[in-house]
Amino acid sequence: MKTIAITGVLGYSGRYMAAEAARRGWRVVGLTNSAGRLANPAGYELRPMPWSSRENVLEGVDVLVNTYWVRFSYAGAGHAAFSHAEAVENTRQMIESARRAGVGRVIHTSITRPDAASPLPYFRGKAELEQVLAASGLPHSILRPAILFGETPAESILINNMAWSMRHLPAVATFGWGNYGLQPIHVQDFAELALDEAEQLAPHRIINAVGPECYTFRQLWGELARSMGLWRPVLPVPSAVGYMAARILGHLVGDVMLTREEIEGLSQGRLAVPGPTVGKRRLSQWLREHAATLGRAYASELARRK
Ligand SMILES: NC(=O)c1ccc[n+]([C@@H]2O[C@H](COP(=O)([O-])OP(=O)(O)OC[C@H]3O[C@@H](n4cnc5c(N)ncnc54)[C@H](OP(=O)(O)O)[C@@H]3O)[C@@H](O)[C@H]2O)c1
Numbered sequence: 001m002k003t004i005a006i007t008g009v010l011g012y013s014g015r016y017m018a019a020e021a022a023r024r025g026w027r028v029v030g031l032t033n034s035a036g037r038l039a040n041p042a043g044y045e046l047r048p049m050p051w052s053s054r055e056n057v058l059e060g061v062d063v064l065v066n067t068y069w070v071r072f073s074y075a076g077a078g079h080a081a082f083s084h085a086e087a088v089e090n091t092r093q094m095i096e097s098a099r100r101a102g103v104g105r106v107i108h109t110s111i112t113r114p115d116a117a118s119p120l121p122y123f124r125g126k127a128e129l130e131q132v133l134a135a136s137g138l139p140h141s142i143l144r145p146a147i148l149f150g151e152t153p154a155e156s157i158l159i160n161n162m163a164w165s166m167r168h169l170p171a172v173a174t175f176g177w178g179n180y181g182l183q184p185i186h187v188q189d190f191a192e193l194a195l196d197e198a199e200q201l202a203p204h205r206i207i208n209a210v211g212p213e214c215y216t217f218r219q220l221w222g223e224l225a226r227s228m229g230l231w232r233p234v235l236p237v238p239s240a241v242g243y244m245a246a247r248i249l250g251h252l253v254g255d256v257m258l259t260r261e262e263i264e265g266l267s268q269g270r271l272a273v274p275g276p277t278v279g280k281r282r283l284s285q286w287l288r289e290h291a292a293t294l295g296r297a298y299a300s301e302l303a304r305r306k
Contacts, residue, residue: 010038016191163295178218181272183210189279211279227287
């Protein structure tokens with residue numbers, strides 16, 4: 001039986017990947033810093049990520065699937081405190097350990113439109129890691145998702161919280177005209193893609209892991225409204241005003257709702273790409289199926305990270 005090591009097996013996408021790997025007959029090893037913090041109902045063998053000892057936890061691993069990253073840098077306490085710079089450094093070490101351990105293939109999660117020249121640390125850090133992986137000589141597949149959704153509203157933080165805003169506010173907003181795109185992929189489609197790539201033989205692959213539907217930000221508000229049977233005016237506001245509104249709302253719910261950098265990345269059209277799509281599950285269908293529960297409760301990123 002071949003061994004697959006997956007980061008974040010107790011978290012979001014890594015959990016779906018681990019379940020899919022187990023279904024396909026892989027022996028799953030989870031790499032995590034969250035043993036004891038998050039439940040391990042599937043009883044995966046867990047190893048630390050990052051690791052400090054001289055022992056290389058990737059010895060004997062055939063395929064490494066990496067999801068290790070963080071939505072935004074945060075200087076709070078405990079597990080919530082984490083930065084893009086730390087994620088880049090720890091991933092760099094993980095790739096080097098994979099090389100030394102002779103791991104056969106790495107499936108690496110990046111982002112649509114990574115950019116080494118971007119002032120946005122998310123897109124710059126992801127581009128840097130793609131380069132590190134390419135330079136490692138390890139056979140690899142790079143998956144570039146834009147935004148994940150499914151299976152439950154609570155897991156689909158950004159989309160759920162757009163729905164929450166729509167339920168609780170008299171009007172909602174776009175940053176500028178809202179004509180930049182987003183191509184969401186269902187987390188199960190993403191997991192299946194990762195496991196398909198684990199069996200790939202081509203040395204280097206880069207795949208835009210985007211679903212079958214592309215929305216502008218404005219259209220996404222419309223789709224949410226239709227699925228929930230609500231109507232709200234969608235006001236175009238300057239990004240700075242939208243950011244202030246998100247900050248105030250975040251303060252009220254004890255979360256960081258959206259960062260200035262996330263708004264910039266979104267408005268620059270970085271979450272949509274031309275070309276083929278890979279997911280088959282449709283956001284529009286999922287919204288209709290979850291309309292009754294979508295946005296009823298706020299989904300807190302910081303609470304998830306604690
Ligand atoms: N979710 C989306 O909508 C989305 C959109 C585009 C791209 N992506 C990419 O998809 C990948 C997976 O995303 P996800 O939402 O599934 O991530 P996740 O489950 O929240 O976390 C994935 C990994 O990052 C580590 N991590 C997250 N927050 C951490 C913290 N505060 N301190 C230490 N480690 C932390 C986790 O470590 P532990 O195992 O220790 O928890 C886990 O290994 C990421 O590379 C992300 O950039 C996601």
